[in-house]
Amino acid sequence: MFILEKGIDVPIQEMSLQNGEHKTEEFRAKNPLGQVPLLELTDGTYVSESVSICRYLEECYPEKPLFGTTPAERAHIDMWQRRMELRVFIPAVEYGHHTHPFFAPRIKQFPDWGASNREVIEATYDWLEQELRSRPFIYGESFTIADITGFNGVQLAEVWGIGIQNRGNLAKWRDGINARESARVVRYAPRAS
Ligand SMILES: N[C@@H](CCC(=O)N[C@@H](CS)C(=O)NCC(=O)O)C(=O)O
Structure with a gap:
């Protein structure tokens, strides 16, 4: 919802929680909590926690601010x-x-x-x-x-x-x-x- 409101283009990879795709060793290496959402940054690191992801995107794309400006x-x-x-x-x-x-x-x-x-x-x-x-x-x-x-x-x-x-x-x-x-x-x- 945040991404759509910002009108930005972020590649999305959907995962099946039903099939436990978020609990694999490979995924846990990116987020030890085994939870989504997860954002992969351009420096190769990963950020989980929805609001932290939104804050990062807001800083990268300040147009249409959703966290305020002053x-x-x-x-x-x-x-x-x-x-x-x-x-x-x-x-x-x-x-x-x-x-x-x-x-x-x-x-x-x-x-x-x-x-x-x-x-x-x-x-x-x-x-x-x-x-x-x-x-x-x-x-x-x-x-x-x-x-x-x-x-x-x-x-x-x-x-x-x-x-x-x-x-x-x-x-x-x-x-x-x-x-x-x-x-x-x-x-x-x-x-x-
Ligand atoms: N505090 C995290 C919560 C993430 C979370 O609970 N994700 C759920 C899906 S909405 C999940 O991955 N649940 C599977 C599990 O915990 O095993 C955030 O805000 O992103």
């Missing part, structure tokens, strides 16, 4: 991106991991921990509902990395059945992001509500 803007956008990551995206990951039957044979589940993450998401949604009364995007008047992280977190929560319910401002924001051309590569939700 020191103040960068700090604010980083703050909101972290909030979306820590209070929506990661809690959605944790909720799924610790409550969904799919993960039961894969990881040791702690359902109470799962439930507490749902509370974090719901509280954040209540807060965002207020924040979005007066602006169209997570940070101000323009689309940023914080919208990408937030949107993907909201979608993931929806997959596990945590909807945004009757929070109208949040729904309007989500639907606006969902309608962007770039969202086609991450859009997968049957809406929980």
Whole structure:
């Protein structure tokens, strides 16, 4: 989604997680965590972690900035991106991991921990509902990395059945992001509500 928003051309190699292509010795030599995404730099090194990859691309291709341009803007956008990551995206990951039957044979589940993450998401949604009364995007008047992280977190929560319910401002924001051309590569939700 970030690459499409930037309008840059980055060669993409898709991998089958189902076939365990990310767990081979060859792949682990590039990322010992055996996870995607992974970016190969021109100097032959590799960077994993989605947001680190986005930051690198932003520095290489500063046009259409998604992390801000001034020191103040960068700090604010980083703050909101972290909030979306820590209070929506990661809690959605944790909720799924610790409550969904799919993960039961894969990881040791702690359902109470799962439930507490749902509370974090719901509280954040209540807060965002207020924040979005007066602006169209997570940070101000323009689309940023914080919208990408937030949107993907909201979608993931929806997959596990945590909807945004009757929070109208949040729904309007989500639907606006969902309608962007770039969202086609991450859009997968049957809406929980
Ligand atoms: N913190 C990493 C998380 C990467 C991650 O969880 N990737 C998933 C796919 S979205 C993965 O590779 N899962 C397979 C696994 O962990 O075995 C990032 O932000 O890039």
